[in-house]
Amino acid sequence: MNQLSEKLADFAPQLTLDFIHEVSASLKVMGKEALASGQCSTCIHYMSPWIKNLAHFVNPAHNLYERSGARLRDCIITLAELAVAFSAVSGLDLICLSHVLTMSSAYANLPKVHLVRD
Numbered sequence: 001m002n003q004l005s006e007k008l009a010d011f012a013p014q015l016t017l018d019f020i021h022e023v024s025a026s027l028k029v030m031g032k033e034a035l036a037s038g039q040c041s042t043c044i045h046y047m048s049p050w051i052k053n054l055a056h057f058v059n060p061a062h063n064l065y066e067r068s069g070a071r072l073r074d075c076i077i078t079l080a081e082l083a084v085a086f087s088a089v090s091g092l093d094l095i096c097l098s099h100v101l102t103m104s105s106a107y108a109n110l111p112k113v114h115l116v117r118d
Contacts, residue, residue, distance in 0.1 A: 002045050002049070005045075005046040005049050006049040008049075009049040009050045009052070009053055010049075013053040013064060016050050016054065016056075016064075017057070017071050017072065017075050019047070019050050020047060020051070020075050020078070021075060023043050023047045024047075024078045024081075024082055026043065027040060027043055027082060027085075027086065028082075028085070044086075051079070054072065054075065
């Protein structure tokens with residue numbers, strides 16, 4: 001199933017923000033139940049191939065570039081929140097936070113965008 005997620009992430013990168021949002025929302029709703037059942041780890045593995053696509057949304061030369069950056073900002077915040085909420089899941093905090101930090105230098109170049117929700 002992870003291979004399917006990888007292929008979809010490569011084939012339809014424009015769905016990245018929606019995919020990460022939906023998976024994250026599901027994990028938040030399920031909360032500790034997801035952690036106990038192992039669904040959290042599974043969802044994170046399905047989501048991981050999509051995280052690399054976030055770089056497209058901060059690259060002005062890419063067709064997925066998002067000028068306002070609001071959806072991307074929300075996505076990055078959500079990933080950071082998941083990293084904190086589900087830090088007991090092996091590697092989630094490292095995966096999410098490393099990508100957030102990697103993105104932050106490019107993300108800082110977006111006009112009038114802050115990593116704090118309004």
